[in-house]
Amino acid sequence: MKCSAPPETPVKYVEAVVWLPYHYVAGDYRAVYLRALKDKKILGSRCDVTKKVFVPPVINSPESFAPCSELVQVSDQGRITTFCIVNIPVIGRNLELPYVAASVLLDGADIPIFALIQECRTEDVHMGMRVEAVWKPDGQRQGDHEDILYFRPSQSSSSGEWPRPI
Amino acid sequence: MPQLRNVAIVAFAQLPVVARDEHRTATEMLYLAVRQALEQCQARRDDIDYQIAGSTDYMDGRPFGFVTALESLGSWPPRQDLHLEMDGTFCAYYAWLRMQAGDCETALVVAHGKVSEGDPRRVTNLQMDPYYHAPLGIDAIASSALQASMYMARTGVGDHELARVAARNRAHGARNPDNQVRAVATAEELQSTPFVVEPLRQGYLAPVGETATCLILAVEGKAERMCDRPVWIHGVDHRSELQTLGARDLSRSAGARLASERALALAGLDRADQVDLAELAATNPAEEMVLCDALGLDPFASRPVLNPSGGPLCADPVMSTGLIRLGEAFRQLAGRAGERTVSGAEMALVHGQQGHCLQTNIVWICGTRRRWS
Amino acid sequence: MRLGDMVIEPMTQRQVMEFPYKHSTGPIVGRFLAALKEQRQIWGQRVSGGAVIVPPQGYSEWDGSAGTEWVPVEDQGVVVAVAKVWQPVERLHPFPEPFAYVLVRLEGADTALLHVVKTDFDHVRIGSRVRAEWLPDGERRGSIWDIREFRLLPAA
Numbered sequence: 001m002k003c004s005a006p007p008e009t010p011v012k013y014v015e016a017v018v019w020l021p022y023h024y025v026a027g028d029y030r031a032v033y034l035r036a037l038k039d040k041k042i043l044g045s046r047c048d049v050t051k052k053v054f055v056p057p058v059i060n061s062p063e064s065f066a067p068c069s070e071l072v073q074v075s076d077q078g079r080i081t082t083f084c085i086v087n088i089p090v091i092g093r094n095l096e097l098p099y100v101a102a103s104v105l106l107d108g109a110d111i112p113i114f115a116l117i118q119e120c121r122t123e124d125v126h127m128g129m130r131v132e133a134v135w136k137p138d139g140q141r142q143g144d145h146e147d148i149l150y151f152r153p154s155q156s157s158s159s160g161e162w163p164r165p166i
Numbered sequence: 167m168p169q170l171r172n173v174a175i176v177a178f179a180q181l182p183v184v185a186r187d188e189h190r191t192a193t194e195m196l197y198l199a200v201r202q203a204l205e206q207c208q209a210r211r212d213d214i215d216y217q218i219a220g221s222t223d224y225m226d227g228r229p230f231g232f233v234t235a236l237e238s239l240g241s242w243p244p245r246q247d248l249h250l251e252m253d254g255t256f257c258a259y260y261a262w263l264r265m266q267a268g269d270c271e272t273a274l275v276v277a278h279g280k281v282s283e284g285d286p287r288r289v290t291n292l293q294m295d296p297y298y299h300a301p302l303g304i305d306a307i308a309s310s311a312l313q314a315s316m317y318m319a320r321t322g323v324g325d326h327e328l329a330r331v332a333a334r335n336r337a338h339g340a341r342n343p344d345n346q347v348r349a350v351a352t353a354e355e356l357q358s359t360p361f362v363v364e365p366l367r368q369g370y371l372a373p374v375g376e377t378a379t380c381l382i383l384a385v386e387g388k389a390e391r392m393c394d395r396p397v398w399i400h401g402v403d404h405r406s407e408l409q410t411l412g413a414r415d416l417s418r419s420a421g422a423r424l425a426s427e428r429a430l431a432l433a434g435l436d437r438a439d440q441v442d443l444a445e446l447a448a449t450n451p452a453e454e455m456v457l458c459d460a461l462g463l464d465p466f467a468s469r470p471v472l473n474p475s476g477g478p479l480c481a482d483p484v485m486s487t488g489l490i491r492l493g494e495a496f497r498q499l500a501g502r503a504g505e506r507t508v509s510g511a512e513m514a515l516v517h518g519q520q521g522h523c524l525q526t527n528i529v530w531i532c533g534t535r536r537r538w539s
Numbered sequence: 540m541r542l543g544d545m546v547i548e549p550m551t552q553r554q555v556m557e558f559p560y561k562h563s564t565g566p567i568v569g570r571f572l573a574a575l576k577e578q579r580q581i582w583g584q585r586v587s588g589g590a591v592i593v594p595p596q597g598y599s600e601w602d603g604s605a606g607t608e609w610v611p612v613e614d615q616g617v618v619v620a621v622a623k624v625w626q627p628v629e630r631l632h633p634f635p636e637p638f639a640y641v642l643v644r645l646e647g648a649d650t651a652l653l654h655v656v657k658t659d660f661d662h663v664r665i666g667s668r669v670r671a672e673w674l675p676d677g678e679r680r681g682s683i684w685d686i687r688e689f690r691l692l693p694a695a
Contacts, residue, residue: 002611003574003578003580003611005609006570006571006573006574006578006580006582006609007570007573007574007577007578008570009573010564010565010566010568010569010570010572010573011564011569011570011572011573011576011681012563012564012569013561013562013563013564014296014297014301014561014562014564014568014572014682015559015560015561015562016296016300016301016559016560016562017557017558017559017560018292018556018557018558018559018560019288019555019556019557019630020224020227020284020285020288020289020555020556020557020558021285021288021553021554021555021556022227022283022284022285022553022554022555022556023282023283023551023552023553024227024283024551024552024553024554025186025187025188025189025190025191025280025283025549025550025551026191026549026550026551026552027189027190027191027194027550028189028190028542028545028547028549029194029542030191030550031547031548031549031550032542032545032547034550035550045542057542058237059190059193059194059197059238060197060237060238060240062236062237062238062240062241062242063242064240064242065211065240065242067201069541069542069543070540070541071540071541071542071545165540166540188549188551189547189549227554227556285631287628287631288628288631291631296560296562297562297564297568297572297594297683298568298594298652298653298683299653301682301683301684302633302640302653302654302655302683302684303631303632303633304640304653305628305631308622308624308640309622309640311622311623311640312620312621312622312640312642313620314622315620315621315622315665316619316620316642316665319665360625360626361623361625361626362625362626363622363623363624363625363626363640364622364623364625365622366622408600408601409600410592410594410596410600410650411620411642411651411653412593412619412642412644412650412651412652412653413592413600413601413650413651416620
């Protein structure tokens, strides 16, 4: 079979699956942070120079460039600094719509964490609102981000001085 | 030849290359390297005008992971920053260019990567085109073996010469405390290791390892205040070739040849063997011989000293391997090379590369004196 | 407490990332692949200076000029580079058993095609003559793997 030219109609696509296995290292800062969640403790690291506390803990302050050598514990309560109301479903998250995703500045921390807000009507959420962590029950916590189920409006007042040495 | 701005290396820091650091992420490793480099030249973070990083997200398995490095670099207040998906030696080139353009005077040049967390062979497969090459599963070790076979066929170089080149690197590398592999091995021992991809044996391949690296560049006027023995850039050139393997003569490196000719000319030198030492980013001995062929160096001569650091056969942290060569030239010429010091060294040739079979090459010429007065 | 004063057991995690891609081929690569599937024919493209490049890119990689006419080449040729993979890597390399990558300069072509030799791969060397072993009709799907492998031809 001799042809004068290749077929006029091209093969339009080539399909490929890039398959890459990884063996990640969490790093010591994340390791101590995640393991502490099992004991219902939220850890941060304190900048040697500015004394600001980063949660989760980091090796250095991105702001001052100084090391954050000291680990401290922050409260599992804080206040909402900003939030949004989610009205569209997110892949991998089966939550009843609408729900609130918020930045929560924990007592003793100088940087907020991202948090899910539950147990209140979305229209009642406001900046400055006090919230507290709702933990997985004892015995079920694994030392991962799922150990905090969500945050809800605070039912108790803040207890004492934060951050605390560990 | 043009009159260019004198730029010098004033600091270089790396963490010792290890097979796997289980306690730190790539950017945590990087922070330590940056701190060390700044301390070497007694610079505060704010003294540095420009920063540029080399890493590859596929290797780290963190899409847009390079952004995390901004925090380890101390990017506040907001910095002039650039990221290349290339070895740090190419980052140094871009920083040097910006200095020639006159818009910065000091630069942090870094490279990082957790090579052990990913799989370099799978990642180098992805450098290939997705129609003709990548589906066949070819990786950088296999393509290097194709190159080695062509080089050996063209020149008549045999297995034993490859073993001798590898053994020379291993002998030098034993004196470098930053190396991952520090055991001396004879040519006979290396030649008795099994083929991984023939003609390349296990003993001819670079170990998989990781580090983080930081080099600091500064222009004349600042460099002298930051370092008692700054190492000056005399010439540099960067050349890329075709990607298609079958359209190239893999037994030669036209790109390395041209880059070295241009870099030597800029440095006012006629030949590569006028330097005292050369650091070549060759990841196997056949590639090193292809490079020597292109640069006009004799792989078995005693001078210039080739890879006094031990070269990539003793430590090949992908993305940092080329920058380490430049850092090693600094350590040699600035009197910081410890036991492996090449006595009386004043000029060094430094090679870096990226891609399959020396697709992209950069050649630097460095010296203890200022190039332009 | 300072992190440096603590003894910390490393925390690690294994995870596989899969990225499914559908790469557009364009008219040149697409017609080359269509010819493998429908014609069992390998086509090259002439570029400036008269060279025939296989596989075609649609342009000359040397000077960037556009490719011109399609030129059929033979499905046999000479091995110009060989890499014998004695320790294949699972899910990277195409076979669990050792094989060879080869660059083959097909008759009528001025560049070499990358492919594999599986059968009797340990006998292949630079200068060996090889011929494409095609997948049968109905199994070819417009891929470089429509050629199953290259097989050694008896020495001339």
